[in-house]
Amino acid sequence: MKSLLSNVAELATERVFLVGAEFRSRAEELPVSELLAELGELASTAGGTVVGSASQRLDGPNPATFIGGGKAGEIAEACRALEVDTVIFDDELSPAQARNLEEQFGCKILDRTNLILDIFASRARTKEGKLQVELAQLKYLLPRLTGYWTHLSRQRGGIGMRGGEGESQLEVDRRKIGERIDKLERELDAVRRQRDTQRRGRRRHHWPLASLVGYTNAGKSTLFNSLTGADVLQEDQLFATLDPTTRRLHLPTNQDVLLSDTVGFIRKLPHRLVEAFKATLEEVVEADLLLHVVDVTHPQMELQIEAVDIVLNEIGCDSKPTLLVFNKIDQLEDALDVRPLLSRFERSLAVSARNGSGFDGLYSELGAALRPLRMMLDLAIPFEASDIIARLHEVGQVVEKDYSGEQARLKVRVPPHLVNEFIRHVAPAD
Numbered sequence: 365m366k367s368l369l370s371n372v373a374e375l376a377t378e379r380v381f382l383v384g385a386e387f388r389s390r391a392e393e394l395p396v397s398e399l400l401a402e403l404g405e406l407a408s409t410a411g412g413t414v415v416g417s418a419s420q421r422l423d424g425p426n427p428a429t430f431i432g433g434g435k436a437g438e439i440a441e442a443c444r445a446l447e448v449d450t451v452i453f454d455d456e457l458s459p460a461q462a463r464n465l466e467e468q469f470g471c472k473i474l475d476r477t478n479l480i481l482d483i484f485a486s487r488a489r490t491k492e493g494k495l496q497v498e499l500a501q502l503k504y505l506l507p508r509l510t511g512y513w514t515h516l517s518r519q520r521g522g523i524g525m526r527g528g529e530g531e532s533q534l535e536v537d538r539r540k541i542g543e544r545i546d547k548l549e550r551e552l553d554a555v556r557r558q559r560d561t562q563r564r565g566r567r568r569h570h571w572p573l574a575s576l577v578g579y580t581n582a583g584k585s586t587l588f589n590s591l592t593g594a595d596v597l598q599e600d601q602l603f604a605t606l607d608p609t610t611r612r613l614h615l616p617t618n619q620d621v622l623l624s625d626t627v628g629f630i631r632k633l634p635h636r637l638v639e640a641f642k643a644t645l646e647e648v649v650e651a652d653l654l655l656h657v658v659d660v661t662h663p664q665m666e667l668q669i670e671a672v673d674i675v676l677n678e679i680g681c682d683s684k685p686t687l688l689v690f691n692k693i694d695q696l697e698d699a700l701d702v703r704p705l706l707s708r709f710e711r712s713l714a715v716s717a718r719n720g721s722g723f724d725g726l727y728s729e730l731g732a733a734l735r736p737l738r739m740m741l742d743l744a745i746p747f748e749a750s751d752i753i754a755r756l757h758e759v760g761q762v763v764e765k766d767y768s769g770e771q772a773r774l775k776v777r778v779p780p781h782l783v784n785e786f787i788r789h790v791a792p793a794d
Contacts, residue, residue: 378413379448381416381417382416382452383417383453384454385430385454386419386421397419400419410482410483416442418438418442425455430457452474455476459508462508481637495548503545509541572619575655576626581628582658583659584626594611610623610624610647617731627645651681652685652734658689660690660702660705689712689714692716693715741786743756743786743790746771746772755785760777
């Protein structure tokens with residue numbers, strides 16, 4: 365069955381009209397103009413051409429048409445005049461609202477959730493990513509099947525088609541989708557088990573895990589590539605990266621850290637998408653430290669920080685140690701403009717992922733934040749055991765050294781799994 369959600373490819377040649385609502389009960393939210401601007405970015409990411417937009421202030425959603433009936437008629441008339449192919453609402457529509465609006469407008473009706481799911485579908489590259497997106501799409505589609513097949517007569521009963529007079533196409537598709545959802549969930553459970561096995565394998569090295577999180581297009585992938593030398597896709601558009609990537613980062617303090625790049629967050633990120641991407645987001649859940657990357661140049665920067673915090677809270681990571689990384693300082697007229705932010709936000713620093721400015725401070729903060737994962741040893745090593753001293757400099761962080769006595773005295777932080785290499789040289793307590 366052809367997916368009823370494959371709209372992104374079609375959007376590439378479509379004229380798009382945006383519709384937003386400003387609810388009095390959500391007065392603390394962004395102005396509707398800002399919400400529509402972001403929706404326009406999403407539509408452009410999908411390849412559509414935005415030709416107009418409209419909004420309405422409401423007490424609450426209209427059960428039949430989301431916006432008021434009169435406003436819906438007014439917008440429908442404007443869309444016909446503009447030869448609009450697709451109308452996209454900034455909030456999620458109920459199945460009934462979507463059907464009613466499609467009849468009134470005479471064109472395709474999408475909502476924000478539908479659009480984000482479609483963008484994710486077009487960006488997923490790995491098998492895991494594709495499974496997660498398909499699962500989220502099908503869970504979105506299932507309650508919306510009613511009405512798609514109302515033009516079809518009921519099938520006759522018979523062998524293999526039991527059920528009295530027969531089953532409607534709706535019932536057949538609902539059952540098929542339910543079976544496919546069950547299969548996808550089993551496959552994703554297998555993916556989670558495999559990822560857990562990989563994670564345990566990495567943990568045998570006792571390397572800490574730091575995950576990059578942040579609002580989409582904050583520059584996470586650029587920072588990841590700059591720090592690790594990886595080649596993760598980096599584009600100036602929303603959701604350029606979906607599939608997680610993990611690489612080793614070797615700090616100047618001789619600490620090895622596993623750094624993971626993950627999917628970007630966004631306001632009103634569909635809950636079903638968070639649910640489907642739990643296998644991916646486990647890299648965030650399991651992290652010892654989060655690097656929350658923020659686009660310091662964005663006018664709604666603080667609201668983006670709040671949006672990311674909401675998702676982190678939803679997946680149970682709100683209390684995890686976090687370092688706030690203000691990115692893109694190279695785009696500021698004066699890099700010193702970021703100082704008031706650093707004084708306001710605890711555990712924060714400023715960098716440019718493009719030119720490496722501020723990386724020394726980032727390395728220092730990473731080393732300090734992950735230091736409790738290493739053990740401090742006070743060692744006394746014979747001078748002739750130069751290979752052991754060299755090994756310490758290779759794998760540990762030498763904090764103090766004294767070569768004035770009969771033996772070399774070193775205070776060194778080493779990973780726990782390497783302690784046994786040096787335990788015989790631990791100096792006796794004074």
